[in-house]
Amino acid sequence: MIDFYRKYRAVGNWINLLLLGSVMLPLLALSYYNHPSPVDDYCYIDTVFKYGWLEAMNYYYTGWTGRYFGILLNHSNPLLFHWIEGFKVLPVVLLAGTVGALYWLARQLTPTLSRWAHAGFAGVIFFLYLLKIPSVAEAYYWMAAFVTYTVPTLLTLCWIVVVLRWYRLETSLMRWLTALFAGFLLFATIGSSETNLLVIMLLLAGWCGYRVLFQRRWDAFMLGMVVVAVFSCYLFFSAPGNEARLGGNPLSGNVVASALSSFRKLIVLSIEWITRTPLLLFSVVWLLVLSRMAPQARTYFAVPPLYVLLLYVGVLSAQLFPSYYGIGIEPTLRVINCVYFFFLVGWFYLVGVVFHYLAQKRTFAFPPLLYVGVCVVLALLVALSFYRSPQVRMLYTDWLRGGAAxxxxxxxxxxxxxxxxxxxxxxxxxxxxxxxxxxxxxxxxxxxxxxxxxxxxxxxxxxxxxxxxxxxx
Structure with missing residues (x-):
């Protein structure tokens, strides 16, 4: 049985990496044909050329938005150096960063698994993400969008890993350096967009709540993160430019209606993502992997399931809330990109938490025949999903039929x-x-x-x- 499981895992890891390659290849190829968009990309640098770098950022901060870190990145795009080709390089960096952040998170949560298994986990998440991603362009190719949504989403994953690693460090120097890095990630994420601000603030509240309510502990590191978060939120919300958005639409500012709209939208999206992708079968495979892990190896999943579920729903719905509250419209595709990404990551974590909770009450043993059956059905469903995915078809069509060239x-x-x-x-x-x-x-x-x-x-x-x-x- 042990030998069978090892072979199953080895083959599964290679298949997961193959899935990653199947969607990563056209994305990398299309990066070669990317260009700055007249939609905002030129505006930031035109403002820099007219008023100077610092004054241009101050112009946007006081006149349009409090996204101080997003403002910094947008006003530092490759056009500042007349480097058009930089827009071909940045998507590659961002794609590598996405897979790298997923790999790093998997390595932190499941340290006993192999590096190949962690890479395979990243491959599965990324594959599922590309199957139903609402807008590839806004996620990886349009800089004005990805610096305020995709980048802080990845920074959030990195922040989670850094926070978890801090508690495993032994030397005071490394703890200080790690705390500074975590503070920067928190500061940068909050200053990128309202969407990611709410996400990381909820994660911070969830972490603090778990430490205080369940572990009956608190520490200087946690308090330091709270101080950084409060300071960052002050910079964000005190920006005079926020009034331009909040006051620009008579439908904005309704808290109750915005919250209800967010939950309704989340339900519709969740049903779509669960029923139109191989997510459920991949979840079964994840359960098989979890069943082979010792309880001590599932330490990071030893969290009350209801607590995680509430935080999960809160994080997802909070990302939709600013669109309804701030400007009174449906969330843009770039916002849905972020919601779907956190939906996938949170889904697999929630499955792990529920399994760990149930495994403490009873023992789960899965026969070898189940492994084979799941693999066969999953292979068929993955192939069908890949073939029917409009996003995948679009990527390969733009690349191979010469439209991008x-x-x-x-x-x-x-x-x-x-x-x-x-x-x-x-x-x-x-x-x-x-x-x-x-x-x-x-x-x-x-x-x-x-x-x-x-x-x-x-x-x-x-x-x-x-x-x-x-x-x-």
């Missing part, structure tokens, strides 16, 4: 035309090929549109006109 050529031709035009007014043809995995938006027909003005200002022109509408994708 054509978009890349058109963008370089546009840069050349702007450079060759000596007049202060530039007339640009619309981008004909718009691969949905990369394309977010283009300049508009009105030369007075914000995106046109920002793009013109960045390239040193007075106005930019759009000549025609696109005809193909």
């Amino acid at each position: 054509a978009f890349d050529r058109e963008m370089y031709a546009r840069y050349a035309l702007i450079k060759q035009t000596e007049a202060s007014e530039v007339y640009l043809p619309a981008i004909q090929h718009r691969p949905p995995s990369l394309f977010v938006g283009d300049i508009e027909k009105s030369e007075s549109h914000w995106w046109n003005k920002c793009t013109a200002g960045y390239f040193g022109k007075q106005t930019i006109h759009l000549l025609e509408k696109p005809t193909t994708e």
Whole structure:
């Protein structure tokens, strides 16, 4: 039985890595064709060129939003150095960071498993994520979106790991350095977006509540994180620019209606993610893995299930709340990206917590035939889900049918035309090929549109006109 289980695990790890590669390959290939978007990417750097780096950030902080860390990253994008190719590098870094953060978290929660198993776990989460991700472009290719959503989401995972590791350190120097790093991650995450602010504040409250209510303990590290969080929230909410968003829509500011809308939306999304992906079967495989782990190896899952469930629902619904409360609209795709990511990570953790709780009351033994049956059914369901996924089909279509490459050529031709035009007014043809995995938006027909003005200002022109509408994708 032990030999059978080892072979099962070894084969399973390789299959999980294969799943990771199946969705990572087109993502990496498409990165080569990525470009800065006229939707906001140019605006940040145009403001820097006009007013200076610090003053430009202050302009956004006082006039639009309190996302101080997101403001910092957006005003430091590769356009600041006239490095268009930087937008091809950043998605690769972000993709590697996503898998790396998942791997690091798996390694912390299940230290007795092999590195291959941890990599396989990261592969499964990422595979499931790409199957139903609402917007690939807003998650990994559009910088104005990913620095305020994807980046802080990954920072949140890293913060969780760093906090857990702090309690295992023995030397005071390493504890001090780790505490400083955890403080920075907390500070950066809170300053990225309202969505991630609520997520990490709930996680912080959940951690403090567990330490005080269940373990009857508190420590200076925990109190230090609370101080950092309070200071960071003060910087965020005291920004004068927040009034521009809260006061811009008469439907904003209704707490009860926003909370109800958030829960309703979460229920709809959860049903979609559970029924339209192989999540349940992967959960069964996860149970098989957990059943082979000693109780001591499941230390991080020894948390009251109801407590984790409440925190899980709170974290997911809280991400939807700002959209309804702040501007009175449905959450954007980039927000749903984050909700789905935390849904997957939290789901597997919750399954582990429930299993550990039940395993303390009875012993679970699964026959070898069950392993084989689960593998066969899972393989069929994974293949079907992969084939039917609109997101996966979109990635491979944009890459292999040349849409992304054509978009890349058109963008370089546009840069050349702007450079060759000596007049202060530039007339640009619309981008004909718009691969949905990369394309977010283009300049508009009105030369007075914000995106046109920002793009013109960045390239040193007075106005930019759009000549025609696109005809193909």
